[in-house]
Amino acid sequence: MTGYDGNKEQVLARLKRVEGQVRGIARMVEDDTYCIDVLTQVSAATKALQAVAIGLLDDHLAHCVREAVASSAEDDGAAADAKIAEASAAIARLVRS
Numbered sequence: 001m002t003g004y005d006g007n008k009e010q011v012l013a014r015l016k017r018v019e020g021q022v023r024g025i026a027r028m029v030e031d032d033t034y035c036i037d038v039l040t041q042v043s044a045a046t047k048a049l050q051a052v053a054i055g056l057l058d059d060h061l062a063h064c065v066r067e068a069v070a071s072s073a074e075d076d077g078a079a080a081d082a083k084i085a086e087a088s089a090a091i092a093r094l095v096r097s
Contacts, residue, residue, distance in 0.1 A: 003063030
């Protein structure tokens, strides 16, 4: 089970809104809209996508990492260490983007 399983429909709805925003940006370019207006919409779409990413990361920490930590006594913490490293790498990717 994924960490976002409980709110999958909400995640999908947010992604569909972002998809609509991106299609709107493409129309703006096709219609030769002023550059700054296009950039403003790109920024809004980027922020919306980042919000989805933060939500997914939060779900991952609350579900997958917590579950690995809870079961860490069984494997000397190897699963927990792996999930924490995975989350850290995901955070690093988000910060760099």
